[in-house]
Amino acid sequence: MAAAGHVNIPETWWKHEMFTPKCTCLDNELIIKSGEDHRNHFRSFIKKKWRYGLVDESMWLFRRNPFQNVISWTAAISGLLSNGMHLKSIELFLEMLSYGVMPNNVTFVSVVRACAEMTDFALGMSVLSLVVKLGFEYDVSLCNSLITFSLRLGKMEMARRVFEQMEKRDVISWTVILDLYVEMGNLQEARKVFDEMPERNEVSWSAMISRYTQIGDSKDAIELFCQMIENGIKPNSSCLASAINALANLKSLQPGKTIHAHVIKIGLANDVFISSSLIDLYGSCGRPKDGRLVFDMVQNKNAVCWNTMISTYSSSGHLEEAKKLFDQIPMKSIGSWNSMVSGYLENDQYNKVFEVFNDMLLSGQKPDVSTLSSVLCACANLTSLEKGKDIHGKTFKLGFQHDVFVGTSLVDMYAKSGDIDNSKRVFNKMTEKNEVSWTAMIQGLAENGFAEESLELFQEMEKTTRIKPNELILLAILFACSHCGLVDRGLHYFNVMEPFYNIKPNERHYTCVVDMLSRSGRVSEAEDLIKSMLCEPEVNAWAALLSGCKTYGEDDIAERTAAKIQELAGKKTGGYVLLSNVFASAGKWPEVVKTRKLMKERGLKKSGGCSWIEVRNESNLFYSQDGSCNDLNEICGVLEQLKYHMLVLFENN
Template identity: 45%
Template sequence: MRAAARTKPPGPPRRRAPGAQPVAESKPAKARPPVTLLLKSLRSFKFRLAGGPPLAPTPKAFKSYAETCASILRLCSADAASSSSNPSTFSPSTLPLVVLSVHAHALVSGLAADGSVASHLLTAYAAFARAADRDRAFLDCVSSGAASSFSYDFMVREYVKAGDIASARRLFDGMPERSVVSYTTMVDALMKRGAVRDAVELYRQCPLCSVPFFTAMIAGFVLNEQYKDALGVFHEMLSCGVNPNEITLVSVIKACIGAGEFDLAMSIVGLAMKSNLFEKNLGLRNSLITLYLRKGEPGAARRMFDEMEMRDVVSWTALLDVYAELGDLEGARQVLDTMPERNEVSWGTLIARHEQKGNAKEAVSLYIQMLADGCRPNISCFSSVLGACASLQDLSSGASIHAQTLKMAFSSNVFVSSALIVMYCKCKQLPDAQRIFNSLPRKNTVCWNSLISGYSYNAKMVEAEKLFTKLPARNAASWNSIISGYAQNRQFVDALKSFHAMLASGHTPGEITFSSVLLACANLCSLENGKMAHAKIIKLGVEESVFVGTALSDMYAKSGDLDSSKRVFYEMPKRNDVAWTAMIQGLAENGFAEEFILLFEDMISAGITPNEHTFLAILFACSHRGLLEHAMHYFKMMQACGISPKAKHYTCMVDVLARAGRLAEAEDLLLSLESKSEANSWAALLSACNIYRNKEIGERAAKRLQELDKDNTAGYVLLSNMYASCGKWKDAAEMRILMKGINLKKDGGCSWVQTRGQYQAFFSWETKHPLLLDVYEMLDLLTWELTA
């Protein structure tokens, strides 16, 4: 906790909103004097701009003279962006020369030691983008002792504005006295760069507080999706007696939305109304639209939009998001087309929604249209479109977008870099992903997690493990990356070990974690570990998630506990097509033919449209139960639903025909769709030929299988077995000799036992197990006991 003894600094001066009319004053504002008049006033003190010894003025005259120099510099800064200056002795092109002349004169006359003159020199050089002269002027300020707190704050802000965070940090660390302004500037810059740990460190060091300082910290946490930390800072802000402004409250509402704290968000809205900030601030009203949308009340969000008397591009973008959340992406596009003004956020929102809904091609198309519309992509746009390219494995488009990020200097951003790493990993370009990772000057946890997941996706678990061990700071997403990597690569024991290590580290597992863990339990048939995970799920309150419920049901079914599987399935508050498919497959694998057929009919009655995976589960079940007529019926139904059969569907149909002894029909089916057939289809036919001892079709199937997958041992083994079953021992032996000649070995069988939470795996003809001698001694003892 931060100390509550922070002193509240005086409030900032009231600022006028851009475009607002100035408040009328009792006295008319004086017109500012032109640069030429000020220069004449310099000459009136008989000082010479071009050099020469100055006359010794009185202190009062010297102060007035310094004020005149500062006024000249201030007017030059104000006129820097103008196409013409006030009266017209000086054109905009000569104004920098005036600044240089005044600077030279200030050095000669000693005016450079005046704090006001020194400060205005910095702002004048910055206004004319003369960075080298600005830096020299600042060094002169420091050496002469004229550098004020404003000068340091200004230079830190200038370095940050130029993107030179390293120079800004060096200057900040060397400041004789840091102000809350410099702390705010550095915290904001580090958060935008993704260096959250460094920003938090500065936040804890700062002995001062102000509204902008807390707001920068809250907005930074929101930007980095650390919503609970943002709410913690807001709580501390209130504890220190600092009242939030409307900008703070907008960020706090975003944090509440991200953390799912909708009741707290409504309380913040009430606070804004009580403080009379809500009605006059458009940003707060826009935040309320998003809040209603995330609460699952799109109707209220639409009413809020309709009731707004004034709307801006953010309001229209929020409405676009309402349609997208409802799944009406065409309606969202119509809103985009009718918007009076569009920006990169509007386009980025629609691109992100298409990418999230799985419409990756449309997301890339929208990005191209956005560029044609003249909008400059932001970080969010790049992240979303690169995610779409990763889903499509479109290396060409991804590389083109990478070039655009380099051109726009976004490639070093940690969020864009993370998206690039994922894209290259999904496109099987691991060296490029590693090169981007190595080039990052600062790497946050997201970058590390992206590369770990990328190596896992490409089945490079050794490299993924090495990265995980080097990871400076692990979060829940880091553990998810390594656990899901193990599960995807069928290293289920390692997945469970990592899960237990995650619990020991104090990190809280989420839905993704449990999905991977339950997958591992299902494949290991480890009912004990599955029940332990189920208990943890109930304790954490995530059992109502459709993803977790589906994984639980599948785990129990694969472990043979059908009663628990059905209980979990029917207790789920919502069931999607994946949940129904998992339950159907569970019943089918356990031999409940009648029940899975009835469940499929219930699924249709419930209005759930079956997908290709559902039909695959049904056909798989029919093939294993020998239900030929049902398989033919569901195969035709799938085509009637507009689902084009894939290779796996044809494999199931070949298998069900072959099991029924209709080998010729199965072979004709495969030959009729040669381009869609896969090795498993011919292996299924060959296996049936072995059962029915059909040598002719078996030989043709074996030949085709070897052509499709020359390293597949199944064809050789099945053909050898078929020859043996027909009594052709010589042919069977030749198959085995042929396998040996081309260095093909049949995959060994594997078994495992669980003792005291540890898994011990055993392969046939095991030679490398560390307890090999003990195992064989025990086998000899058991054999002796059985035969004695």
Template identity: 55%
Template structure:
């Protein structure tokens, strides 16, 4: 500001009056927009002293400045200098009233004007449209004697602002029929209407008109055409429009950035971003959002820091993206810093950023802080409710999640899915099915995510009947061939023991990804179809572009282990790192140990455990111990159980190893050692985890544990068991004789 005033003092108004007035106008505009009242009033005093404050150009700038500051006394003084009615001054006052939101006063002043011009009518029409008073705006437009391109464009833009896209196109057509030539702003508004209506054929037809009126190189029009092309899915057309532009602004570059982002070409998008001569909040937000959505949260955070250091103010979209990135990183400190910044700029109560904040706190395990954010949101929508319900579910607070769900004013499929996924994560599979039944009774249509969760519950319960029923519902909705549902069905049938149906679903899938191939391989391996598992693995390598993963190799090694295919197992195990660059993990080594142990090659199994380049897991020693029991190798069993006790921290794992050792001693007739081990089990109060069985009767799942008396009908169950035992014993006696 000081430099601007200094440059003003260097200009002699008598010899360079035009330059002096232009500089004054520029400085006054800056004072107005920046709110520099003291500097503006000082400059006004200087202009009075110089005797040029009554110049009409300067007087209008002074009037606008005081109107912007809402200083009524100063406004009236300026109006006195105009000496009564002045058309330009009245137009300025009416525009100021609209900016204040005082629409009725603006209309009153317009009606009292003794004279009006094109600016007066266009300003009123645009102002009324801006505040949603469409009917009044139409009425004034129809009475407008100056129906030029500006007023027609004001009407079109007003309809677009209020979501009346079809009416906007009708007005545009009528405008052309009246012989009014559209300008760049007109076409920009019409293209927005086409996008809103998804009238892409109409939008494409505008290209010839744009060329006809010589606006094909207009920056705003080209920017709108790039957006239209993206919405039509014509990426190449958008790229061509950008390449042919003679002049580009920051919006042009940002629009082209959108092109690269939509195509998923993040490397090229980043190159374009780095080449941009000028960036705005939208271009920064576009890049940050895409990195956050693609899972590269660290890069999103890096860009955000650069943006803030560059003096750019993050918008709601940008803040939402960076909060999501901090949730992905589970970085509570970062999330709190961003939350603090939002509080400073007064955005903490905005629902658009409130939901990601809730998600961030809940993913960091801070559900109380998430609830505080939820309670602070002034106008909650279904997304914010769902975020809080999901947060409670994620942290196992199912009672709180259900209580909030019951209070939810309006539910959608995501609301139901939040509760269902909570019970699924906490392995309450019967509750998953119960909530799903309520969802169907409510009339809400399940989506793919819902069915995927329900099928996962059915798979965990091995409830084939329920799973088939769900499959029928999926077929009715026609979504059975979606890759994630096909994968869920494959897994459900496999875990329910119906490998044939699992294979049929897998074969009918039009698209197979890494997860679906893994599900099929695991299904065959775990159900003993070793050779078929290997055949499917070879088929995947031969016919698809999917690269084998660690889980796939685990399934192949598991299949080989349970069928004694030692040579094939070693071939695949060695190819992991040599061919695919995958370093075997603990579970892969355990599989190989189990394979050798089951095959009776105990010494090789023990040597392999010792050769593992990291700490072996307890299961590797447990597999060797189990094989020692099978092949009656007491010496190795004693060494193995010592190692197992050192590694196994869980009570059940230690207990199981003691039991196995006692069995080995018993099979060798070393009864004194058996008694010692049994005594140790009692002294250490070790207890092996009891088995669990379940059965589904009339859509209800019943669980039974070893020596369990908690079931509501336990007494009846034991009575039947006693009856069965009484029938079984005589049969055994007869068989002996």
């Protein structure tokens, strides 16, 4: 520490206003009047330089500072760090040690933070040893920095150990360790820490509410949000956005409107993250117009805001509005393109999916995993094998061939297109398989008639992985057992669904078992199973039972089933269609006409059957009695010619 006296300095220094009240200048020398006052004034001056990012000027002043001590060294280290110069800050710390200046707890906080930013674990451990040597291992601020350092480098156990060894903890300590469990996905431990916290701030509350929302536990998220308000904690914008997202998941409109009113009241109506959440809320509750009002009020819209509004329009079936908005986006991101692709996919407009995808490629935007998965799903629904193979080639070109989501989509696409060999080939080459991957392959084998292979793969999954069967896998297994006559085995899987797999059978599982029993001639058992159902049977369950009655001549059961179908016809469109088919199979055509007329009078419609062919990489769809095709007359002419030639061939043979 310098005493009052004479120090040689550059001429530009003493001209600065900071020196005028504290000193006088004689012959280019500064006469220091008050050492301590001037030292504090000098530190304040340098801190301002660091704050405004004037790194070179700040370091120039630091090097010529006549009052260098641990505080000035720490200020310089912190200044370099705050300006993103992590390595320089470490170098300055080492220089400080070489001069024999011992660091304090504030110095160590900055140095540990620099190690975290550089993700240098070895250096961090060296600093930690010095921390212990100098006796700062119990300093609260430093321990908080060490926990953050450990988390940044993925050393979860070390972070937990530092926290547990702390003699004193502040709200930051508790919040940081809470974030640890949240990041690990261990919500049970996170909640335990949260409940034990002696003091909670808005960050702690927000972390818990956000995590509950992310995992889909929206009810607990809202309950926690209400507790937060009752405790007098004002939610920040992040917390409000999470609460609104939770309400969107619950489709809870009125509480969402209440929060919306509060957001306007506190002046956060223009916050893009809150606005995006509000748009999603109104879209989830079937109010896209209200979502658009929120969207139009946002002044500085970001990509998330644009994409959320497009998704809202798409999910509510307003695809024209979605496309208009999409065309207005100033800078289209990958999320913007994906919003349109997924929108068309959700609304079964598969040709539009390909159109948007092609436009995306022409624009120079690189597809991501989500894009490719959506396009492959469209290929699967159209059973467009050629397009699917083309997308498969692009996955290699883009480097996504080992991605689990893309691989699963390829397995599903090939299976639905009937190319089970390629489906198995992709599945076997996958380096990582998740629950959906196994489901797609098991289901694909079952639906393509490879029931035995489907059952073998299911057994392999149970033996070699920790994946537990889900509803879809067990449905595929029941389907496989039904179509290869393994009735007892199918009944075994059905009976152990709830006690062993903890899955309650739904209507589709019951329908599959009814079909399995009916196919094997155990029609009375199938009828008993339908009667024992706790939920209402599907129309298809009755159809399967009636089909079994016709095959095996069970007239009494058939009569009861037909009566039930007639009763069902008053409730569902599917019942009328099934009843009409029953009358048609029995040759009762007047009853068929009567049933169809009744459907028309009640405004009920059966979805039209659709066929399609792929010509030159373009899918052409044909609906019954659809006259929208421009080449309809030409097509009908060709069909008449084909019909004539077939009749001639038949007569000649």
